[in-house]
Amino acid sequence: MTLVQIAPPAFDIDLDLRYATADNFTGAVIYRQPICLLHPQAAAKLAHAVGLARMVGLRLRVFDGYRPVEAQWRLWRALPDPMFVADPGVGSPHGRGIAIDLTLADAEGRALDMGTGFDDMTPRSHHARTDIPIAAQRHRFLLLGLMAAAGWQHYPYEWWHYQLPDAEHYPPVADGSAGQRLVD
């Protein structure tokens, strides 16, 4: 199974691949290459979401897609809390290529306020929080509705994480089929 690379012009999105930079919760660069990959079925549903967003003047900004298992280990070692980081021994939907972390931006590419940043591993990142600004609540509902309409399933503890239904039916994708490569 070959993963699909998610990048313009095939996908009209903004890429903000945080694990290819030190701007992530581990504080370290993890991916050598800023590459986003998805399972073909997830790529098709992402294309649907991109189209729905464009219709209402919005863009999708992607933080991460497929994640090699070694990368999952690095996240887990930095924060071994299964509410926010999947235990690599169990497996992550990201390792199956069917999960994506993303947010919304306006037509000019300005990220919408979601109340917390990406990978803010606190209860305020949970869905349906009423203690964040009203505008941020609206933005989260917008992302939730748009992604659900395109066939994605939300994760209650992270507003930025979406995955295909029946995630466990997809096999983990072996490393080497993907191009990020990790920083030593």
Ligand SMILES: [Zn+2]
């Ligand atoms: Zn995620």
